Amino acid sequence: MIRHRLFPLSDLLGLGLIHAVAIFSLVLLVAPSIIVVIISFDTRAYVSFPPEGFTFRWYAEVFDKGELVEAMLNSLQVGLTVTLLCIVLGVPTALACVRGRFRGTTALSVFVLVPHMVPGIVLGVAVLFAGSLVGVVPSIWLQSIAITVFILAVMVRTVQSRLMRLDPALEEAAANLRATPFQSLRTVTLPLLMPAILAGAVFTFVEGFDNLSVAIFTHGFRDRPLPVELLALVQYTSSPLVAAVSGVQIVLAIAALVAVSMSIGLDNVNE
Amino acid sequence: MMKGPSGPATTVASAAPVLRIGAVSKFFGTFKVLEDCTLDVAEGEIVTLLGPSGCGKTTLLRCIAGFWEANGGTIEIDGQHMFRVPVNRRPVGVVFQSYALFPHLTVARNVGYALRMRGLPRAEAKARVAEALDTVSLTGFEDRYPAQLSGGQQQRVAIARILVMEPRVLLLDEPFNALDAKLRGTMQVELRLLIKRLGLTSIFVTHDQEEALTMSDRIAVMRAGCIEQVAAPDEIFDRPATAYVADFIGTSNFWSARAEGGLVRLPDGQTASTVLKGEVRVMVRPHNLRLDAAGQGPWQGRVAFHRSVGPLVEYHVEIEGGMTLRVATMRQSANRPIRDDASVSIAVVDPALCAVYPG
Numbered sequence: 001m002i003r004h005r006l007f008p009l010s011d012l013l014g015l016g017l018i019h020a021v022a023i024f025s026l027v028l029l030v031a032p033s034i035i036v037v038i039i040s041f042d043t044r045a046y047v048s049f050p051p052e053g054f055t056f057r058w059y060a061e062v063f064d065k066g067e068l069v070e071a072m073l074n075s076l077q078v079g080l081t082v083t084l085l086c087i088v089l090g091v092p093t094a095l096a097c098v099r100g101r102f103r104g105t106t107a108l109s110v111f112v113l114v115p116h117m118v119p120g121i122v123l124g125v126a127v128l129f130a131g132s133l134v135g136v137v138p139s140i141w142l143q144s145i146a147i148t149v150f151i152l153a154v155m156v157r158t159v160q161s162r163l164m165r166l167d168p169a170l171e172e173a174a175a176n177l178r179a180t181p182f183q184s185l186r187t188v189t190l191p192l193l194m195p196a197i198l199a200g201a202v203f204t205f206v207e208g209f210d211n212l213s214v215a216i217f218t219h220g221f222r223d224r225p226l227p228v229e230l231l232a233l234v235q236y237t238s239s240p241l242v243a244a245v246s247g248v249q250i251v252l253a254i255a256a257l258v259a260v261s262m263s264i265g266l267d268n269v270n271e
Numbered sequence: 272m273m274k275g276p277s278g279p280a281t282t283v284a285s286a287a288p289v290l291r292i293g294a295v296s297k298f299f300g301t302f303k304v305l306e307d308c309t310l311d312v313a314e315g316e317i318v319t320l321l322g323p324s325g326c327g328k329t330t331l332l333r334c335i336a337g338f339w340e341a342n343g344g345t346i347e348i349d350g351q352h353m354f355r356v357p358v359n360r361r362p363v364g365v366v367f368q369s370y371a372l373f374p375h376l377t378v379a380r381n382v383g384y385a386l387r388m389r390g391l392p393r394a395e396a397k398a399r400v401a402e403a404l405d406t407v408s409l410t411g412f413e414d415r416y417p418a419q420l421s422g423g424q425q426q427r428v429a430i431a432r433i434l435v436m437e438p439r440v441l442l443l444d445e446p447f448n449a450l451d452a453k454l455r456g457t458m459q460v461e462l463r464l465l466i467k468r469l470g471l472t473s474i475f476v477t478h479d480q481e482e483a484l485t486m487s488d489r490i491a492v493m494r495a496g497c498i499e500q501v502a503a504p505d506e507i508f509d510r511p512a513t514a515y516v517a518d519f520i521g522t523s524n525f526w527s528a529r530a531e532g533g534l535v536r537l538p539d540g541q542t543a544s545t546v547l548k549g550e551v552r553v554m555v556r557p558h559n560l561r562l563d564a565a566g567q568g569p570w571q572g573r574v575a576f577h578r579s580v581g582p583l584v585e586y587h588v589e590i591e592g593g594m595t596l597r598v599a600t601m602r603q604s605a606n607r608p609i610r611d612d613a614s615v616s617i618a619v620v621d622p623a624l625c626a627v628y629p630g
Contacts, residue, residue, distance in 0.1 A: 173372075176359070179384075188373055
């Protein structure tokens with residue numbers, strides 16, 4: 001009786017609807033990954049579901065195939081480069097946007113955001129054409145820079161939102177306690193921003209590792225990143241090899257998530 | 272640590288003031304936040320900036336600390352001009368409203384922060400941190416993090432953090448706001464005794480008159496960017512210089528009257544002296560009024576409401592003209608409070624303690 005008064009029928013219906021949508025979305029998001037992982041263990045040499053046997057053969061083949069390993073290493077390099085560039089460029093930009101006392105902090109913040117709003121394909125084509133105009137040919141470096149431009153906004157936004165919630169009195173206290181502006185940055189601001197920077201680093205690394213739309217136009221002819229290599233693979237073969245590569249990526253992604261949640265907590269990433 | 276004389280509660284006229292604020296003004300755009308604020312603070316004195324929010328008290332504090340630069344006037348500490356002196360070179364320590372303890376550092380590292388920034392040898396820094404923690408009775412809390420401390424302990428860490436750098440002036444920005452009401456009273460007394468023991472010259476900012484009366488040697492009442500009166504707490508309470516101060520501190524009753532020949536006639540037939548002429552406003556404190564249930568005096572009223580507040584009984588007495596007077600009397604167990612709705616005659620206890628302001 002009392003429960004009914006606390007939760008009227010309309011509320012219960014609403015709650016039920018929300019739960020239904022949530023479960024449906026979760027299934028929609030997670031099911032393909034699970035199916036891919038299942039397929040990657042199939043014994044048959046073509047993609048089909050449900051599987052007929054169990055083997056590690058495709059995983060062995062991934063690491064036997066030189067071009068796939070090389071592509072993974074290339075993507076790893078791009079991911080690390082993008083992350084490094086995003087930290088070096090993004091953290092100072094976020095500081096300037098939030099703490100800066102000059103005109104145009106809003107303009108700067110929007111300027112950083114714009115490339116992220118442009119479709120990756122458009123950005124990729126634009127970088128390719130602009131590069132050829134000035135004689136820069138596609139390479140692993142051009143690809144890294146292009147993806148950095150594309151994803152920098154995520155690092156800036158993550159750090160910005162954390163910075164805006166920091167008590168400004170903390171930095172004033174540091175100054176009052178004899179810290180120079182640089183000392184205050186090093187001993188107070190940066191340590192307190194570290195969770196946000198780490199979260200941003202995870203996002204930017206994943207983008208650098210995984211991005212296809214920008215990479216397809218900007219990668220070096222000899223340095224094919226993993227997504228491009230995979231695309232070629234699915235175009236010409238239909239073996240569970242592709243599924244195995246995806247399986248490796250999923251394991252890496254889960255490992256990264258666990259590492260982040262153990263070190264700084266997922267709540268800090270979600271801000 | 273800083274061993275100063277626990278000086279008398281009044282300004283020592285002979286010694287040069289530690290902090291001199293001379294005609295300080297501050298604008299934000301065209302909006303004037305501070306106007307010609309002048310204030311001297313003597314060695315070891317606690318002066319409170321008291322006023323409602325938006326009166327500029329925090330702005331003045333921030334100008335002294337150097338977070339903002341004043342647009343006009345001078346700020347001197349020990350005769351040194353503070354103009355264009357960066358925050359980290361000013362001999363002041365600030366206790367922030369939020370305490371602003373560094374959440375990622377332990378108590379010991381919070382307290383030792385200023386010493387590390389100055390590059391003091393580790394052994395000496397450690398000894399001074401221990402000394403400061405001992406001063407605020409927090410020995411044994413070295414390895415805790417701020418989040419693991421109570422509000423009162425956090426406040427003491429904030430003070431210890433400042434003590435280690437031996438500032439000339441201590442600035443406290445509403446340091447009791449983050450504490451719950453029950454703790455405030457005891458913390459106020461404790462903090463005042465601690466500051467007095469250390470002999471620290473202090474500026475204390477608050478909007479709470481009770482805090483101001485507890486903490487201060489002198490109170491500077493501020494209004495709309497100006498300092499309205501600077502005086503000892505008793506003086507401020509008994510002889511408020513303006514109607515604004517009287518209204519802001521304590522409860523007060525006002526009524527209009529005419530002054531002639533240096534005298535104002537009070538409604539009960541007595542007279543109060545004044546230098547003013549013509550239309551005036553008379554102020555009397557609730558405890559300076561007396562009620563008589565059977566009295567036939569010339570000043571009559573009706574008790575609209577009464578309540579007992581601890582040792583006091585407070586009456587709201589309706590008088591002619593629709594005004595309500597506040598009257599406070601000591602509660603005496605012998606006689607019961609006067610009933611609501613009773614007719615009473617009102618009299619001023621001491622006409623000399625009536626304040627008279629221009630009408």
